[in-house]
Amino acid sequence: MSVINIDSAKQNVEKIGFLDVEVDATLDLFHEIERLKKEKNAIILAHYYQEPDIQDVADYIGDSLGLAQAAEKTDADIIVFAGVHFMAETAKILNPKKKVLLPDLKAGCSLADSAPADAFREFRNQHPDHVVISYINCTAEIKAQSDIIVTSSNAALVVNSVPKDQPIIFAPDKNLGAYLIKKTGRDMLLWNGACMVHEIFSLEKITKLKIRHPKAKILAHPECEEPILHIADYIGSTTGILKYSREDSATEYIVATETGILHQMQKDSPHKTFIPAPPTNNCACNDCPHMKLNTLEKLYLCMEYETPEILMEEELRKAAKKPIDRMLEISRAGGL
Numbered sequence: 001m002s003v004i005n006i007d008s009a010k011q012n013v014e015k016i017g018f019l020d021v022e023v024d025a026t027l028d029l030f031h032e033i034e035r036l037k038k039e040k041n042a043i044i045l046a047h048y049y050q051e052p053d054i055q056d057v058a059d060y061i062g063d064s065l066g067l068a069q070a071a072e073k074t075d076a077d078i079i080v081f082a083g084v085h086f087m088a089e090t091a092k093i094l095n096p097k098k099k100v101l102l103p104d105l106k107a108g109c110s111l112a113d114s115a116p117a118d119a120f121r122e123f124r125n126q127h128p129d130h131v132v133i134s135y136i137n138c139t140a141e142i143k144a145q146s147d148i149i150v151t152s153s154n155a156a157l158v159v160n161s162v163p164k165d166q167p168i169i170f171a172p173d174k175n176l177g178a179y180l181i182k183k184t185g186r187d188m189l190l191w192n193g194a195c196m197v198h199e200i201f202s203l204e205k206i207t208k209l210k211i212r213h214p215k216a217k218i219l220a221h222p223e224c225e226e227p228i229l230h231i232a233d234y235i236g237s238t239t240g241i242l243k244y245s246r247e248d249s250a251t252e253y254i255v256a257t258e259t260g261i262l263h264q265m266q267k268d269s270p271h272k273t274f275i276p277a278p279p280t281n282n283c284a285c286n287d288c289p290h291m292k293l294n295t296l297e298k299l300y301l302c303m304e305y306e307t308p309e310i311l312m313e314e315e316l317r318k319a320a321k322k323p324i325d326r327m328l329e330i331s332r333a334g335g336l
């Protein structure tokens with residue numbers, strides 16, 4: 001039940017994650033958001049997994065690497081991050097002086113949650129000679145315990161940049177880790193974490209779909225389990241998948257990643273057909289429930305009232321920044 005009073009709504013943000021204020025139904029939110037962007041010198045960075053309306057008002061749409069690079073470069077005063085909590089944290093880590101807003105603080109990530117800071121510290125202490133490479137889908141506390149961060153776009157490049165005789169811990173995604181072991185030939189110690197969305201695809205249903213659409217190519221994100229990756233025609237980050245579908249000559253694709261990406265795929269290639277890969281049961285589990293907590297209304301409210309905001313202790317921020325800087329350096333040197 002929405003409240004009218006903005007002060008009590010602000011007090012409630014910590015508890016419920018967003019400003020629970022009724023939005024005037026006659027407002028043109030697309031227009032209002034554009035107005036707020038200009039008035040406040042604000043930029044909207046959105047992940048490909050956001051709902052189509054949010055993607056359409058964003059100044060930049062990308063995957064984790066692109067979003068981190070855009071956050072690093074922007075001269076806006078306010079960064080409105082339409083994504084999940086760890087992504088907005090990354091923007092804050094890179095921009096301590098800017099205000100970073102997230103429409104819903106509860107937009108978390110099952111993968112980031114699978115690596116609690118204390119348990120990870122214990123694991124790391126058991127392997128003090130290992131370099132720690134962490135996927136960007138982790139909390140600031142895990143980043144602060146890592147040597148280098150990676151995204152799915154640059155992970156192989158980063159792993160290959162580590163000297164061959166140096167043992168490596170890879171966290172938190174065991175599926176991406178296993179894929180990288182295969183791809184780079186490096187034996188890494190894996191943390192046992194996973195993404196709830198990418199683990200849900202059904203091999204049996206995809207195989208049946210492929211029989212009905214024999215010309216369709218299967219595109220998969222490396223967070224998927226090995227049997228899905230095994231039958232994929234292309235494996236890559238969301239940006240990689242988008243680029244492949246744009247440049248490839250096929251006209252039909254089965255897409256094994258979060259369904260939000262289909263909006264840009266369809267916009268880029270209106271003459272092609274994109275079929276979301278089916279999950280194991282008849283749920284909408286290939287929609288990330290965390291990503292989809294953000295709505296156009298919440299986006300508008302957080303810009304209007306500049307709440308909820310991402311705040312962070314300076315010591316933690318500095319420690320978490322080092323491995324991100326390392327990643328950005330390696331990416332730049334590798335031409336990404």
Ligand code: SF4
Nearest residue numbers: 109110111195197288
């Ligand atoms: S899709 Fe998976 S990895 Fe991405 S935010 Fe959702 S739970 Fe996290």
